Amino acid sequence: MERSRHIRDVLATEFGPSIQRDPAAFRRKFRKMAASPFAFYRGSACLFYADMTGAFADDAYLDGKTSRVWIHGDLHAENFGTYMNSSGLLVFNVNDFDEAYVGPFTWDLKRLAASLALIGYAKALSDEAITDLVAGFAGSYLAELTAICGSGDTALGSLTLDTTSGALHRVLQRARLNTRVALLDVETTIENYDRRFAVMEGRRAVGEETRRAVEEAFAAYLTTIPESTGVEHTIKDVAVRTGVGIGSAGLPSYNLLLEGHTQALENDVILYMKQAQTPAVARHIDDERVTSYFRHQGHRTAESQRALQAYADPWLGYTELNGVGQMVAEISPYSADLDWDEVNEPEEFGSVVRDLGVAVARMHAVADDHSGHDLVAFSTEEAIVAAIGDDRAEFTALLVDFAHAYGVRAREDHQLFVDLFRNGRLLPQG
Secondary structure, three states: OHHHHHHHHHHHHHHHHHHHHOHHHHHHHHHHHHOOHHHHHHHOHHHHHHHHOOOOOOOOOOOOOOOOEEEOOOOOOOOEEEEEOOOOOEEEEEOOOOOOEEEOHHHHHHHHHHHHHHHHHHOOOOHHHHHHHHHHHHHHHHHHHHHHHHHHHHHOOOEOOOOOOHHHHHHHHHHHHOOHHHHHHHHEEEEOOEEEEOOEOOEEEOOHHHHHHHHHHHHHHHHHOOOOOOOOOOEEEEEEEEOOOOOOOOOEEEEEEEOOOOOOHHHOEEEEEEEOOOOHHHHHOOOHHHHOOOOOHHHHHHHHHHHHOOOOOOOOEEEEEOOEEEEEEEOOOOOOEOOHHHOOOHHHHHHHHHHHHHHHHHHHHHOOOOOOOOOOOOOHHHHHHHHHOOOHHHHHHHHHHHHHHHHHHHHHHHHHHHHHHHOOOOOOOO
């Protein structure tokens, strides 16, 4: 009963005002979270961080530096996929930086480790197999960080078609088959020899007043991106959607259709302008230097992604709409997520997880004093490797033990959450 009250209180603190604004959106969100322990875990980062500073608090390997590095903030196993970098190369890496912030590096690793335990359990892997997966991730992460320390930034390569195999190579190949034309054919229609957004469920046209406000926000956004995007920046059409993902319940997201770099219709570009939220981890980082660094949450999201992702989307930027921070990026035709349904046997699971360790190490290493951001003004990889020192076996055991313990905690919490939700104790009635 005490844990049920804790879950209810944490969710109310995190989502209360948004629930009051749009209870129907949160009813949909909570139903998605009720589907499985992993879906619940994905949607409850706020509960995870409450535990990181509560029942599961642990300052091992944390010091003045390693407790203040750029972190992803929601590093679970489904937040990996492909993107086309600014050099035109298809890359497999971490994605979805909505929760990124500055905090303890171990929180990223523990969140991913627990997610691996949940996926492994769902696939009926033994505890021993799950131990091997988490240990493989930890070993790969540490080996990559150590290599970067020894070789400097020249070691920061990418997971690409040339450097991957198995499931990661397949997802990159799928992304390679995608085309801008195919995306445009789904999202738009041709009217009077030009493109407009197609009518679809969950998206609607905007009125003139809203369009003017979006256009003003777009003009301010253009000052936050490189000048080399190669597009005329002419807005053809604007539409609005309401957040449909587990983490975006009830939030408006504007789609902008832009004229491409030629008048040929296959070159048009679609951007989204999305209201950014305070990341869950921020409630548990009491550091005015970090808080005051960001103008608003849109700025925080874009700057965090630029810090954590080498060669980020050239369209990535930020603005304000009606006084609220917005993050802006391209709806890319070249994005594809890692499909865990295709990864079932321990051998391939282990190979994928080791690659994830490499990706996470490179993400942490790129976001430091060489990234062009002065919030983390030291070498992240050197600080982490020094903090762990010769305790690599102990560090790995820490992650393994946490993964098992928090996997059990998350599965039990999921059942408590389902009971709270189905008995009307999380949302207003009516």
